[in-house]
Amino acid sequence: MAEARAGRVAIVGRPNVGKSTLLNAVLGQKLAITTPRPGTTRSCLLGVYYREEPPTQIAFIDTPGLERPRSVLGRVLAEEAQGSLEDADVVLFLVDATRGDPIAREDEEVLSRIRLVDKPVVLALNKVDRVKDKTELLPKLAAWHERHALDALVPLSALRGDNVEALFGELRARLPEGELYPPDFLTDRPERFFAAERVREAIIGHTREEVPHAVAVTIEEFADEPGLTRIAATIHVDRTSHKGILIGAGGERLKAIGTAARLEIEELLERKVFLKLWVKVDEDWTRDAERVRRLTRGGD
Template sequence: MDHKTKCGTIAIVGQPNVGKSTLLNYFVGTKLSITSRKAQTTRYQLLGIHSSPNTQYIFVDTPGYQLKHLNMLNRGLNKTVQQALKEVDVILFLIEPGVLDQTDLKILSMIPGETPVVLAINKVDLLKDKNKLLGYIKELDGIGRFQSIVPTSVKKSNNLEPLMQALKPFLPEQEFIFKEDELTDKNERFLAAEIVREKVFRLTGQELPYSIAVEIEKFEHVDGIRRIFAAIIVDRDTHKPMIIGKNGKRLKEISTTSRMDMEKLFGSKVWLEIWVKVQKGWADDQRALKSLGL
């Protein structure tokens, strides 16, 4: 590697549901971070790594910052965001078209003054009047805090290469931290749990509160097959049948779709067994959160 090799960390921050995890998955080129329409889907600080010939981008996907519904879990997630803001080379701040609201301004106020911020306005494809976008960009530029402002559509993969180029000047000159073929710092056990959790969110819709967790109780390699045993944890007895469904149909669908995603990600056959267990009040239980890595 020559002296012009660049490598640095970028925190992707913003409110719940602005597209942070989808953006991370695009940059990495595979599905690492789970996505759903439910707020606060992302709970863990996940690194996604994109390596090009002379540049390594280390993206940090953070939970959506929020000012309401603050149980112990959510307070912990907000703390994760605050920590990430202090430890990276550049911030990629993701918003939707419209004015910066109270939560956006709160996030902005927590970013250290010396840290560069690149603003991405996501979902611009949904704007009916494109002329409004120019006025909006001008208004945001007037804040004087953004080194670049890039309108994008993550879902349609529009304008995402220019976004990468906007981040590059702020990465320090140094050798790559990760190997060029590494995509994340997380292990397969973690990724398997996240895949199951995503399927629960997607297949239960709005009827199930988001206070569910997934614990991988056993993960083994046997004759080239990954054998994975997972428990879906809910905090009320009434939540259990919502996940299992009539005649076990929903749990079977969660299991089948999870297994298919795992096989695609891990590149091997997967034997997956999932069950549901009740652990009352886990989202406000310090010991429970710690045992689940939260």
């Protein structure tokens, strides 16, 4: 029988390459929120994958996008992602197969930051479902292989789950022997964190342009009562004008956000939820590193 292996794998890459989608795909459930917008993930998120045969436990760390920061918020998010590298046994470097000819400069910048730590790097070329002519992948893989001494290269589709199995093999081969967590351990975040994230996901889905980036959600109340969970959340915006946009004419938009978030949280908790949302102007919070750190931690 094969030996038990376990280790930490940081999923790192530019914003929007599919890191959170991949985490959910490997876990077979929605832990991380994913949206078509960059900058969705705000803090590192642990999701532990376990399988018996061969005995393997992979503690995946989903991270915010790693790119050259253009704002205080971006800098704090990049620091958070960078920090995950220190604890990793293997770095899973994700790039978008539809970008770069053959390699995007921004991806090489991310790799240069990954190289600040001395860890094995597995490159996953994601979104291959969007590449019609698969022969186009070959020069990309060859270029990455020739220019950067990567430990492994895996083309895959996180959205469809294609080739995720091959990725497991490459990761497992680079993990130390042993165990990290009990077999049924999934994550270290409390339910309220995931509730806050679902509220933020609903906001991103119902707003445009700069509003989603300037919103944070904190949980004020999370109480299990007979037959339902009562949740009160504050939506922090950094400008008065954003408050109006979020609430919408006659409160319609906030109502739609609340309904969408409540349905998601009910599915997550598998019980009825009463959700109350407040919008609060927290003037320029995205420009203040201290408040950014506090408000991007999520619902804890």
